[in-house]
Amino acid sequence: MTIVSRPTRIVSFLGGSINPPANLCTHRTPRSVKPWRAVPGTVGRAVVVGAGKMGLPLAVQFARHGWKVTAVDVNPDVVAAINEGRSHVAEEPGLAEGVAEVHAAGRLHAAADAAAAVRDADVAVLIVPVMLDDAQQPDYRYMDSAVDSISGGIHPGVTVIFETTLPVGDTRGRFAPRLEAATGLKADTDFFVAFSPERLYSGAVFANLSTYPKLVGGIGPESGRRAANFYDSVLDAEIVKMSCAEAAEFSKIADTTYRDVNIALANDFALYADRVGVDIQEVIDGANSQPYSHIHQPGIGVGGHCIPVYPHLLLSRAPDLEVVAVSRRTNDAQVGNAIKSLETRLGGLDEVPILVLGLTYRENVKELAYSRALPLIERLSFHGADVSAYDPLLSAEEIERNCATPYTWGRPAPFRAIVTQTADRLWEEIDLSLFPDLELILDGRNSLRGIDLPARVRYVGIGVQDATRRRSPDASASS
Ligand SMILES: NC(=O)c1ccc[n+]([C@@H]2O[C@H](COP(=O)([O-])OP(=O)(O)OC[C@H]3O[C@@H](n4cnc5c(N)ncnc54)[C@H](O)[C@@H]3O)[C@@H](O)[C@H]2O)c1
Structure with a gap:
């Protein structure tokens, strides 16, 4: 699509933008206090339980x-790497430098004993996964065990914050009572409990x-x-501050379920686009030039342990929400x-x-969950089919473990078809x-729509065909 005349006087909505400008840090040098009583301008000791792709950047941010x-x-x-000043998560921009910096400054160390760490802390943030079991119900294994592991350290005045996405009501109905039962202390009186969803995007965590x-x-x-004063002290x-934990829990599930539903609609639209040529x-660029339209991208499916999981956390409590299920x-x-x-097409x-091509749930993130x-x-x-696979983030052994023959990049092979499952830029360089x-x-992910193909090779995207991709040479490539 090309704008031929009278472009809008404001920035065109074509393509949209999801990169808001960064806020500058306005924090003054804080005063360390013990115990921390949530007074603005003061800091204390924090524990992050679950130092994974999200937990470790948070620990760096707080430090x-x-x-x-x-x-x-x-x-x-993970504990050993952090205590050597190293990040075990390789792909997150700025994380390796961040871990090295705050470790060297003496403000970050790691431990296995959660109770001992929390005993000495003012704030404990829990960010271990809640997954799905085989019946698509929440699998609380990691979170139950993380909550039990901190209970021995819960003391009057400590604030426990859940950042892992949870079904609505779990902070108050499942985890606060679990801590009360283990400690004999009263939540929201002796110690404090809140929910604050982690909404970051792997690969852009510090920017987000x-x-x-x-x-x-x-x-x-x-x-x-x-909890709000804690985040005010660490975030720019x-x-x-929402009215209750449930509103915050639901906001996270609503945001991610909206995206799943939106992508499903884009996938339906893609099928119809093929039908009408x-x-x-x-179509999406055109529709999204209306500021209230935010159609997402179609694709071969939705992976990762967030977007395909959270609608099920909602459905586990509200199975009657038909649009979500469909x-x-x-x-x-x-x-x-x-x-x-x-x-x-191959007969x-x-x-x-x-x-x-691409086994991780998306490019540049070493995560196979729900890929x-x-x-x-x-x-x-x-x-x-005789399936081979390649992913720059996975070893041959890891590919074999996922039931495909490892392909060595750059080697000749008799493939009749290539299927891209991620939008890695590397695929654009394929010889x-x-x-x-090769026939097809x-x-x-519609990321190769612009590449030159020999006449013998047919291109099929998701709602993009050989004929249509050539008809609109100016159309921006999808992500
Ligand atoms: N990865 C994302 O893109 C993303 C984005 C937004 C929100 N989230 C939320 O963050 C949660 C965690 O995601 P992640 O990507 O950091 O997961 P991850 O798998 O990278 O890390 C989880 C870490 O928790 C540790 N762990 C498991 N059980 C533990 C326990 N009982 N005590 C201490 N540590 C324990 C694991 O060893 C691992 O290091 C998700 O479930 C989700 O709710 C993730």
């Missing part, structure tokens, strides 16, 4: 703002920390006040749609050599002369 931080993790390798408003909701007014973004990207099914059906498309899949590559490989193999038998590229 950079003057807090003495203990990162607690059950994985001894400086811009995304921080939602905070307590199980009572004093819990909310203390706006702090939004138009390019879905051009959207989940729509997004999960995208792998099947892709396989049907391959089967039709069957039996013994067909196929290369899957759509896993059912993709499983279903292709079920139909008899197609290595694959003389199924571009699961």
Whole structure:
């Protein structure tokens, strides 16, 4: 799509923007106090339980703002790395430098003993995963065990904050009583409990920390006040104190479920775009030039331990929410749609050599949880295809563990089809002369729509076809 005349006098909405400008840090040098009583301008000691992709950057952020931080993790390798001043998460920009900096300054160390760490702390932030069990119900294994592990250290005055996404009502109804039962102390009177959702995007965590408003909701007014004042002392973004923990819990689930539903709609639109012979990207760009339209990108499915999981946390409490359930099914059906498309275009899949590019749930994040590559490989193999795979973040052994033959980048091979499951920029450099038998590229993220292909190779995207991608050469590539 090209703007041919009278461009709008404000910045065009085409393409949109999700990168708000960073807030500058306005914190003065804080005063260290013991115990910390949530007085503005003061800092104390904090514990982060679960020093993973989200917990470790949080620990760095808190330490950079003057807090003495203990990162607690059950994985001894994580504890050892942090205590050597190293980040065990390789892909997060700025994290390795951040860990080295605050460790050298003596404000970050790691430990395995959560109770001992919390006994000495003013604030404990819990950020261990809550996943789904086989019946798509919340699997509380990690969180129950994290809560039990801190209970021995809970003392009067400490504030416990849950950042892991939880079903609505769990902070007040499940975890506060669990801590009360273990300690004999009263929540919101003796110690304080709040929920504040982690809403960051892997790969942009520090940028997001400086811009995304921080939602905070307590199980009572004093819990909310203390948690909000804690975040005010460590974040440069706006702090939004909500009426209760449930409102904050629901906001996180609403935001992420909205995105799942939105993507499901984009996937439906993509199917229809194929039927009527138009390019879905051009349609979305056009629609989104109306400021109230925010259609997301279609794709081969939604992975990771956030967006495909949280709608189920909602459905576990409200199974009657039909739009949510249908959207989940729509997004999960995208792998099947892709396989049907391959089967039709290749005349069957039996013994067909196929290369899957990208096994992690998205590019540049080493996370396989709920990655759509896993059912993709499983279903292709079920139909008899001979599946190879490549991912720059995974070793050959890790690829084998996910039931595909590891492909060595740059080697000739007899693949008849390539399926991209991530939008890694590396795919744009692929040398197609290595694959003389190649007939088809199924571009699961529409990220290769602009590449030149030999005449023998057909392109199929999600709502983008060979014919439509050529018809709109100016259309921006989707992410
Ligand atoms: N990764 C994301 O993109 C993202 C984005 C927004 C929110 N979140 C939220 O953050 C949560 C954590 O995500 P993550 O990506 O940091 O997970 P992760 O798997 O990278 O890290 C979790 C860490 O917790 C540790 N752990 C598990 N059980 C523990 C216990 N009982 N005590 C101490 N440590 C324990 C693990 O060893 C691991 O290091 C998610 O469940 C989600 O609610 C994640």
